[in-house]
Amino acid sequence: MAIRVQAEDFDVGAELAALSDGNPSVGGVASFVGLVRDIAGGDAVSAMTLEHYPGMTERQLAAIEAEARARWPLDGVLIIHRHGRLLPGDRIVLAACASAHRAAAFEACWFLMDWLKTKAPFWKQEETPAGARWVAAKREDDQAAERWYKRTP
């Protein structure tokens, strides 16, 4: 289980290396780093504050990791998500999957990002010239998450 929720930044190179260290059956590591953008909905964003629900956040991220491990043959999974006040260009999140097979690593990593976007209890508030505003959930994020639901007969 490798879920971390923290205010501090993280070292992407060290984290990715640790996912395969000592396990030479890993053929590849797919990852995604999410960053704070300086523009949203056409408005300049000078900072972003991430609120979260301590306890539930870790619980939901762990459930998403468990689901990924059940669906794909993974040698390692890592999710690090920051909270607190961040500036444009700052890292927000790292999701990474190590596998013997590159398709499994890519799919599982993309799945982690799509599901955590709609399931992990974080809320973004942006600072713009017009004042602070809460980010609204995006319909495209719901659709991206729904791609991964298993069809039941």
Added chain:
Amino acid sequence: MAIRVQAEDFDVGAELAALSDGNPSVGGVASFVGLVRDIAGGDAVSAMTLEHYPGMTERQLAAIEAEARARWPLDGVLIIHRHGRLLPGDRIVLAACASAHRAAAFEACWFLMDWLKTKAPFWKQEETPAGARWVAAKREDDQAAERWYKRTP
């Protein structure tokens, strides 16, 4: 254009950070690191030597990068591929795409890996207890590359 073919290892954290440094319109960086596995076809692999075609390798990788940039809205693309003798656990390749949108970053990065597997002129020779042997091209790699061909009417 960010294509590098080299014998030396690379610093994944520094390379990924450089893809978005100074560009706060980047929302995310998707990447894949390929590693030498210690087993192939059921046999132990003690080392792997990558031969390549200097000149054509860079030319083909640049063409793949250009194709990715034409298909997806990307703020940065990076392909680093090593050659020479490598040991299990060593990094072989890094492919990374920066974009405002995570779907574009994931798709483009996966595309880079699938296409370079079947188009970049590299050949792997594995050292096994039974001697050195050339790796055969995999049918599944051809199929993965074909997914990305545009259908023409």
Added chain:
Amino acid sequence: MRILYFAWLRAKIGTAEEEVAPPADVATTGDLITWLQSRGPTYADALANRAVVKVAVNQDYVGLDHPLAAGDEVALFPPVTGG
């Protein structure tokens, strides 16, 4: 029963957390929201559009028909926007 509020629900209601003792006929999460709305205009306003109020009980997502027990930790919050 402990209730947690997050993001703009927390800001509108004016508190992050409170202990409440709803009447005995508040049996489900839906009942709880209806009862909370009756507690004053800030609650009524914050909870007016149930389509944007997500509910978790003991840190798992639940629907509005989820039964409540005395020691539950109930959280109310807008759709999440992490990642």
Added chain:
Amino acid sequence: MRILYFAWLRAKIGTAEEEVAPPADVATTGDLITWLQSRGPTYADALANRAVVKVAVNQDYVGLDHPLAAGDEVALFPPVTGG
């Protein structure tokens, strides 16, 4: 005309590179492979299965009907296995 060989084609033929002067009727890449096969048993053996011989002219992939010019750099190699 310069010919480059890679991987097991290089190993079987026993050289990485050679200058050749094929006869005038060698007009295409397919003609060139047929002519090379006639140069001896190592060539005949290495080039026996054309399905596993890829061809590049001036560092671009081409088919077996590609026309050849005097100064071309021609490369023959097995299917690639990088990444």
